[in-house]
Amino acid sequence: MALNYLWIFFFLSAFIIALIRLIFFGDTEIFPAIMNSTFDNAKTGFELSLGLTGVMTLWLGLMKVGEKGGVVQLLSKAVSPFFQKLFPEIPKNHAVNGTIMMNLAANMLGLDNAATPMGLKAMEQLQELNTKKDTASNAMIMFLVLNTSGLTLIPITIMVYRAQLGAANPSDIFLPILLSTFFSTLAGIIAVSLHQKINLFNKVILAYLGGFSAIIAGIIYLFVRLPQNEVSVYSTVIANFILFSIIALFILLALRKKVNVYDTFIDGAKEGFTIAIKIIPFLVAILVAIGVFRTSGAMDYLVNGLGAFFAFLGVNTDFVGALPTAFMKPLSGGGARGLMIETMKNYGVDSFVGRLSATFQGATDTTFYILAVYFGSVSIKNTRYAVSAGLIADFAGIVAAIFIAYLFFA
Numbered sequence: 001m002a003l004n005y006l007w008i009f010f011f012l013s014a015f016i017i018a019l020i021r022l023i024f025f026g027d028t029e030i031f032p033a034i035m036n037s038t039f040d041n042a043k044t045g046f047e048l049s050l051g052l053t054g055v056m057t058l059w060l061g062l063m064k065v066g067e068k069g070g071v072v073q074l075l076s077k078a079v080s081p082f083f084q085k086l087f088p089e090i091p092k093n094h095a096v097n098g099t100i101m102m103n104l105a106a107n108m109l110g111l112d113n114a115a116t117p118m119g120l121k122a123m124e125q126l127q128e129l130n131t132k133k134d135t136a137s138n139a140m141i142m143f144l145v146l147n148t149s150g151l152t153l154i155p156i157t158i159m160v161y162r163a164q165l166g167a168a169n170p171s172d173i174f175l176p177i178l179l180s181t182f183f184s185t186l187a188g189i190i191a192v193s194l195h196q197k198i199n200l201f202n203k204v205i206l207a208y209l210g211g212f213s214a215i216i217a218g219i220i221y222l223f224v225r226l227p228q229n230e231v232s233v234y235s236t237v238i239a240n241f242i243l244f245s246i247i248a249l250f251i252l253l254a255l256r257k258k259v260n261v262y263d264t265f266i267d268g269a270k271e272g273f274t275i276a277i278k279i280i281p282f283l284v285a286i287l288v289a290i291g292v293f294r295t296s297g298a299m300d301y302l303v304n305g306l307g308a309f310f311a312f313l314g315v316n317t318d319f320v321g322a323l324p325t326a327f328m329k330p331l332s333g334g335g336a337r338g339l340m341i342e343t344m345k346n347y348g349v350d351s352f353v354g355r356l357s358a359t360f361q362g363a364t365d366t367t368f369y370i371l372a373v374y375f376g377s378v379s380i381k382n383t384r385y386a387v388s389a390g391l392i393a394d395f396a397g398i399v400a401a402i403f404i405a406y407l408f409f410a
Contacts, residue, residue, distance in 0.1 A: 006335050010289035014296035021297065034295050041291035045284035048341065049276060051164040057272035059156045062247055064268025065261055069253030071105075079104070082208040086146075086189065086198065087139045089129070096125035100143060108153045119147060120377050127378040135382040136375060138196045142189075144374055144386050148330075149188040149393040150181050150365035154246065158358050161341060165349040173355055174239035175219065176404045177362035182216050184364050184397025191389040223407055235408055286338035294342060299324065318410070319402045321353040326360040326398045330367040330391065337361065356405040363397035 018034055021027040080101060090096055103118040122143060130137040136144075155177045162170035186209070193200050200209070226234060254261050293299055307320040322343055329336040340361045344354040367390040375383055 006331065007285065007289050010293040013298050014292040017296045017298050017301075030296065034292055037291040037295040038288050041287040042284050044341075044345070045287040046280060048161070048164050048287075049280040049283050053273055053276040055160045055163055056276045057269040059160070060272035061265040061267075061269035062250055063156075064271070065254045065259070065264050066246075066250035067268075068259045068264050069250055069255075069257055071250060071253060073102075073105075074253070077101075079208070081204050085202055085205050086142055086193075088198065089137065089139050090126075091129075094125070094129070096122055096129070099125055104146060104151070107147065108151055116373075119143075119374060123374050123378050127380075132382075134380065136380050136384050136386055140375075140380070141384060141386045141389065142192050142196070144371060145188040145192050145389045145393060146185065147374070148365050148367040148370050148390040149185040150363065150397065151185040152181055152362060153178065154243070155362040157337075158340075158362050161337075162344070162349055162358060165341070165344050167349045169236050169240075171239045171243060172236055172408075173358045173362065174243065175235050176355075176359045176401070176408050179216055179219065179404050180359055180363035180397050180401040182212065183400035184393045186213075187396030188389060188393030191392040192385075195385050195389065220404075220407070282334055283338070286334050287341065290335075290338045290342045294346070316406075318352055319356055319405065321347055322357040322360055325357045326401070329360060329364055330394050331369075333366040333369060336366075352405065352409050355409045356401065359401045359405055360398060363401045364394045367391060367394055 014034065018027075018030045021030045080097070083100060083104070084090075084092065084097070087097075087100070099118055099122040103115050103122050107115045123140065126137060126140050126143065127133065130140065155174065158173060158177070159170045162173065189209075190200065192198075199205070223235070251261055254264065290299075302324065303320055306323055307317045310317045310320060325336050325339040325343060328339050340357045343357040344351075347353040347357075367387070371383065371386060371390065375386070
């Protein structure tokens, strides 16, 4: 539904602005330019979708190997003590604990196809424990905000799009996204915990949050200390070392469980091919709408207005060009993805704005979409403070992404 209204808004606002430019400013080139944009972006969407096939096939094949090898279960066990403290109302041995762990672990690994069904199952189980069936429980809100904060260890899709658009090193946004999404998740946890009066100074919570925070602080300290010309080199080496180490870990764990690695890879790869083909109409639709919106001048008015505002405040405005992606992400993942691609095409995939737009895309998740799907699946009408907590997490992720992008890419 959100994409429906968004699509209509892009086209109608573009038409109105183009009409004003034609009537009042005599711009006879605007409508031909808009029509050329529709054809060009339709072609781009089709080519991008087909180009995704190879890389999506590769990564989903590897992800299937990791899944069969027990990586999701391993992550679940690793974070189990931490999440038991965040969900004090859930009985210790209740089945929903395992479902929540599996959902969050799948999200961290970018296994969207596995994460969503498990998330809906977890919401059903939480509803069984809920005493007010039309009102979100504390556990439901914490679970939802952990999903909307978008904690992801491997931003596969974003790296794939960067590769398709010709990035020199598609994985150079790996560490910035990891750092940004950490701050988003941390802000979400703090916001919900304050509402629910969860003791964040509990030794288990402190151990986990302190450990994660120390790692993040260490990474930031390392890159702040490095000369600017060496930041990109170290970031590239570390990111690619971690990614290839994860691939090796997937294979080793699969071998340990005596999984047929090759056949499992092929099964996952088939899913990657199917997904790449399925997204063609969705990507074409959103890219055409955004292209029309941008060609009409509407996007320029928005960005220039924001740029003027921040310039008035005396703030460096290099980040402004990427803000449309940040604004769109809580509303629509598809819309934000389209804006990210459009931004990388217009500014350059390896430009500061292009990289920041990709970091925005990975820093948070689609708050309103997740809220509608997860709460809607169990008929929750009173969401209490779920929206505000989710948006706090989104805001923290956006601000963190800006500062981190200046550190890594400025």
